[in-house]
Amino acid sequence: MKARTAALGLVGATAALVLALPALGGTTAVEDPNDARGRLDVRSVLVDGTESPFRWRVATFGGWTIRELWDRGYVVVQLDTKGDARIDRLAVVSSNGRDLIGTLNRVRDDGRLVELGRFRVDKGGRRSVALSIALHRLAIGPHRTSFSWNVVTSYLGDACPRTCFDAVPDTGIVEQPLPAPSPSPTGASGPSA
Numbered sequence: 273m274k275a276r277t278a279a280l281g282l283v284g285a286t287a288a289l290v291l292a293l294p295a296l297g298g299t300t301a302v303e304d305p306n307d308a309r310g311r312l313d314v315r316s317v318l319v320d321g322t323e324s325p326f327r328w329r330v331a332t333f334g335g336w337t338i339r340e341l342w343d344r345g346y347v348v349v350q351l352d353t354k355g356d357a358r359i360d361r362l363a364v365v366s367s368n369g370r371d372l373i374g375t376l377n378r379v380r381d382d383g384r385l386v387e388l389g390r391f392r393v394d395k396g397g398r399r400s401v402a403l404s405i406a407l408h409r410l411a412i413g414p415h416r417t418s419f420s421w422n423v424v425t426s427y428l429g430d431a432c433p434r435t436c437f438d439a440v441p442d443t444g445i446v447e448q449p450l451p452a453p454s455p456s457p458t459g460a461s462g463p464s465a
Contacts, residue, residue: 298322300448302440310427310436311336312345315399317423317440321448324407325392328363330423330440335398341367345427347401352420352445353412361410365393365401374403378411412450420445 300319307313311334320327330347351361362377362385374393377385392404412419423440 304440306333308436308438310432312425312427314438314440325404328403331400338367339369342369348424350422353410418447418449420447
């Protein structure tokens with residue numbers, strides 16, 4: 273009887289640990305089928321959330337150039353940082369013909385966008401883009417263990433005369449665990465001797 277109780281306790285403790293692991297942050301990968309026309313049909317989104325800045329790598333099925341996206345293609349990461357199932361931040365990647373530009377926006381209650389500033393964005397090869405956004409810029413509450421995101425691309429071109437969109441995931445949003453806070457020193461002036 274004691275052995276069975278101990279075994280059940282061990283199973284329960286292991287299950288609690290496994291359920292707690294997502295709260296430690298980590299890498300999230302979402303695959304998407306070849307389901308949209310145009311150059312920005314997303315193949316996958318990989319998020320490195322082990323530390324700040326968070327990094328999104330959006331890979332597409334087709335290749336594209338920075339010039340081809342100028343006024344025709346956009347990659348948008350929609351973020352729910354407050355936990356109310358409402359998008360409150362938009363990270364928009366656009367092109368000026370020479371460079372990719374990353375702009376972080378706050379979505380007001382009336383739907384208007386307020387530009388908060390720029391973030392780092394890099395062309396990650398012929399078929400991908402990488403965004404890096406510092407966690408403090410997302411204004412995530414102090415007691416949150418996760419936030420939610422999805423990616424939407426839009427492209428207007430020969431194969432997409434009426435603008436082609438692709439959403440990842442196709443429906444819903446992805447819950448992204450936050451990294452665990454690092455321990456802080458004890459006492460007013462740090463650890464005691």
